[in-house]
Amino acid sequence: MRLRYLTLIAVAFFSAFPLYYSVVVASRHNSALAEVPPPLLPGGNFFANVARVFDTVPFALALINSVLVAGAISVAVMFLSTLAGFAFAKLRFRGRNAMLLITVGTMMVPAQLGIIPLYMLMVKVEWTGTMYALIVPALVNAFGVFFMTQFLERALPNELLEAGRVDGATTWGLFWHVVLPVARPAMAVLGMLTFMSAWNDYFWPLVVLTPDNPTVQVALSTLASGYVNDYVLGLAGTAIGTLPLVLVFAVFGKQIIGGIMQGAVKG
Amino acid sequence: MSAISLRALSRRRRRHVVDMKVSPYAYVAPFFLLFCAFGLFPLIYTAWVSLHEWTLLSDVHTFVGLGNFGTLLGDAYFWNATFNTLSIGVISTVPQLLLAIWLAHLLNRPLRMQTFFRISLLLPNVTSVVAVVVIFSQLFGRDFGLINWVLGWFGVGTIDWAAGTGTSHVAISVMIMWRWTGYNALIFLAAMQAVPRELYEAATIDGASNFTQLRRITVPMIRPTIVFVVIVSTIGAMQILAEPLLFGGSSVTGGPDRQFQTLSLFVYEHGFTKFDFGYASAASWIMFLFVVLAAGVNYLLTRRMKGGL
Numbered sequence: 035m036r037l038r039y040l041t042l043i044a045v046a047f048f049s050a051f052p053l054y055y056s057v058v059v060a061s062r063h064n065s066a067l068a069e070v071p072p073p074l075l076p077g078g079n080f081f082a083n084v085a086r087v088f089d090t091v092p093f094a095l096a097l098i099n100s101v102l103v104a105g106a107i108s109v110a111v112m113f114l115s116t117l118a119g120f121a122f123a124k125l126r127f128r129g130r131n132a133m134l135l136i137t138v139g140t141m142m143v144p145a146q147l148g149i150i151p152l153y154m155l156m157v158k159v160e161w162t163g164t165m166y167a168l169i170v171p172a173l174v175n176a177f178g179v180f181f182m183t184q185f186l187e188r189a190l191p192n193e194l195l196e197a198g199r200v201d202g203a204t205t206w207g208l209f210w211h212v213v214l215p216v217a218r219p220a221m222a223v224l225g226m227l228t229f230m231s232a233w234n235d236y237f238w239p240l241v242v243l244t245p246d247n248p249t250v251q252v253a254l255s256t257l258a259s260g261y262v263n264d265y266v267l268g269l270a271g272t273a274i275g276t277l278p279l280v281l282v283f284a285v286f287g288k289q290i291i292g293g294i295m296q297g298a299v300k301g
Numbered sequence: 302m303s304a305i306s307l308r309a310l311s312r313r314r315r316r317h318v319v320d321m322k323v324s325p326y327a328y329v330a331p332f333f334l335l336f337c338a339f340g341l342f343p344l345i346y347t348a349w350v351s352l353h354e355w356t357l358l359s360d361v362h363t364f365v366g367l368g369n370f371g372t373l374l375g376d377a378y379f380w381n382a383t384f385n386t387l388s389i390g391v392i393s394t395v396p397q398l399l400l401a402i403w404l405a406h407l408l409n410r411p412l413r414m415q416t417f418f419r420i421s422l423l424l425p426n427v428t429s430v431v432a433v434v435v436i437f438s439q440l441f442g443r444d445f446g447l448i449n450w451v452l453g454w455f456g457v458g459t460i461d462w463a464a465g466t467g468t469s470h471v472a473i474s475v476m477i478m479w480r481w482t483g484y485n486a487l488i489f490l491a492a493m494q495a496v497p498r499e500l501y502e503a504a505t506i507d508g509a510s511n512f513t514q515l516r517r518i519t520v521p522m523i524r525p526t527i528v529f530v531v532i533v534s535t536i537g538a539m540q541i542l543a544e545p546l547l548f549g550g551s552s553v554t555g556g557p558d559r560q561f562q563t564l565s566l567f568v569y570e571h572g573f574t575k576f577d578f579g580y581a582s583a584a585s586w587i588m589f590l591f592v593v594l595a596a597g598v599n600y601l602l603t604r605r606m607k608g609g610l
Contacts, residue, residue, distance in 0.1 A: 038407050038412075041407060042404075042407060042408070042412075042418050045404060045418075045421070045422065045483075046417070046418060046421035046422070048479075049421045049422060049424045049425050049479075049483060050421055050424060052425075052433075052436045052437065052440065052479065053424065053425075053428065053436070055436070055439075055440070055447065056432070056435075056436045056439075059439060067439075067445045068444070068445050070450070071450065072445065072447055072450055114331045114332065115332075117328045117331070118328050118329045118331065118332050120328060121324070121325040121326075121328035121329050122329065125321075125324070125325040125328075126321075126325075127322070127325035127326065130325070133329060133333075137329075137332065140336055140340065142532070142533075142536065142596075143340060143341075143344065144536055144539070144540055144588075144589065144592050145339075145340050145343075145344070146540045146542075146565065147344060147347065147540075147568075147585045147586075147588055147589045147592070148340065148342075148343030148344035148345075148346070148347050148585070149343070149568075149572070149585075150343070150347060150350060150568075150572050150578050150581055150582050150585065151342070151343035151344075151346035151347055151350060151582075152339060152343040153572075153573075154346075154350075154578070155339075155342075155343065157357075170339075171335065171338075171339035173331065173335060174331050174332045174335055175332075176332065176336070179329075179332050202313075204317075204320050204324075205320055205321065205324040205325075205328075206320075206324065209328075230427055233429070234427075234428075234429035234430065234431075236429065236430050236431055236543050237542055237543060241569075241573055250429075251429055251430075251431045254429075254431045254432065254435065255431050255547060255551060258431065258434070258435045258438075258547055258550070258551070259547070259550050259551030265438075265439045265442070268435045268439075269435060269436065269439065271435075272431070272432040272435045272436060275429070275431075275432065276428055276429055276432040279427055279429075280424065280427055280428065283420070283423070283424070283427045284420060284424075287416070287419070287420035287423065288416050288419075288420070290423075291416075291419050291420065291423060291487060294423075294484070294487055294488070294491075295487055295488070295490065295491035296491070
């Protein structure tokens, strides 16, 4: 019993410590890192280091880009996933089960392996270096569709839809006036999950963007690779690029975790 | 009823029928269109590109048949990357999933601070992969890293983590484990909560220990979820890229001796620094076969695993 709590507290410690330590380093001066023992408490240099981040890479632009990209993707994913989820959960049509199965199956497709033709495609439509290359392919995804299908199957009573039908509502009207209000809590969770993963996406933005018009992650990797031994700089960037999200998560964590676990159950 | 309103009624009915028949397809269409354009098409087109000598700089794409594949199979760097991918995959995934099952088991009973523990478990997963590598590169630093400092208490000498093959694989695996263990634990926990309580009660009455309950009840009952997580983790592990790329200071070779270049990084090196799309596509395609193979083998292994871990 006691052992269980001790184990879990130790795990919580190891989960949080690297994040805490990154703040410690980010608020110090590089010379402090060579001390023995290493510093374990934050110092007073944080804002000076952050200022250095903004001087070294276009970090303000990166923040704007990331907010824009992650925001646009989240809104689109919430809306389009709910629409598709409504069809899969509550409408009858030929091929429904097969299509739902295919949707789930696509989650297993290692899409990263198609990255070269995807890049060639972006060159062709002249989207390289622009945020379109990040936003358009991500407007809706299998996880979101499946997640909303699961939720609506459970949470949307058929009587509500039938009542709407009797009143002469079209399916679009039903979606707008009945489905969306019911779906709101799940959409919020899906939106947060989507925002986080879009914010943290790295490989594709690295491939398709340039360092002078980056997202936060691309800017961070420029910092980390161009200034390998300047840990303070890299971690100061990491702190301002990551901590806002971590804080949001700490606040809404309960709902987000509920969402992840729900999405998981049926696997 | 007059003829006119009857006609209006039937028109409305017809519109209703069309609505019912067509709308569902329209609603699911965005996903399928997007998947075909940005998921399926690129994957298939990779096979076509791989049969050509194809670079970004030239508009002429000479058909070379399986030439790229032949070169690839004789490329020692490719096999080196394959070895590294498998090595990092095993070191990061096996302990991670065992740990995740165990943690989920610990969380799967009445517990104070349940929410606190869950949030702390998922904290690393919210951290971006770039941040994870930046943070851990510092922790794994040779001279001033915290990890070497702590190991020093136990008389371990200074380890140059990035320099060795084994040590760099361990360092990278630790980063992956740190980011994903908690996430997978929560997935397992979700499945465990669906296991009927009575099974545990009966087992407790029979005097079965905690560990026996985990092995004999929990694991068999959540086997479908285990299979699912194993496959997803395998697919993920085969595609590891960001960790070795950033751990090497954005060097595409994965360290000076290619000691931690993974297959994804190999593809990235040829595709996006040498812009040799044909060769990189051939490597992607072979990687795809490896992914299917690894997922298939692990699927069979996990499915056959009986009770015990």
